Amino acid sequence: MTNERRPCPAETKEARVRDTEENAKRCFCPGCPTFDECMIEGRERLYCARGSTRCRLVRLGCVCGECDVAIENGLSSNYYCDGGPAKF
Ligand code: SF4
Ligand code: SF4
Numbered sequence: 001m002t003n004e005r006r007p008c009p010a011e012t013k014e015a016r017v018r019d020t021e022e023n024a025k026r027c028f029c030p031g032c033p034t035f036d037e038c039m040i041e042g043r044e045r046l047y048c049a050r051g052s053t054r055c056r057l058v059r060l061g062c063v064c065g066e067c068d069v070a071i072e073n074g075l076s077s078n079y080y081c082d083g084g085p086a087k088f
Contacts, residue, residue, distance in 0.1 A: 017049040017073050017086050028067040033060040034081065047080035048073070057082050 017023065029035050029045045038055035039045075047053065048069065062078040064070050075086050 016088070017046075017069060017075070019046060019049040023049065023069050026068050028063045029081065032063045034058065034062060034079075039081070044081075047084075048075060048086040050085065051080075052084045053081045 024046045027045045029047065030040070034057065036055065036058070039053055042054060044050075044053055044055070046069075048064065059079060059082065064075065064078040064080065069075075073086065077083070077086065080086060
């Protein structure tokens with residue numbers, strides 16, 4: 001048996017959503033109604049980690065809430081393509 005204290009989840013949580021290829025592949029943005037040609041051409045996605053789009057944005061709906069990256073990171077907001085990266 002060890003006396004090492006187990007860190008609580010709040011202490012180990014990343015300061016931001018991690019900008020990894022794995023998270024980028026799981027991002028739902030490319031299937032979202034707001035995701036347009038400009039975003040495709042810019043190879044954008046994972047706005048919750050990478051920040052807002054460089055494109056002119058028209059909000060047509062957001063599917064962030066259904067995404068595993070959002071669920072895993074406990075994200076409760078949406079439209080990260082507009083508002084910038086998720087903050088904890
Ligand atoms: S952040 Fe939301 S609205 Fe923006 S592209 Fe991704 S899923 Fe769509
Ligand atoms: S929460 Fe939104 S921006 Fe972040 S990975 Fe999921 S769909 Fe993409």
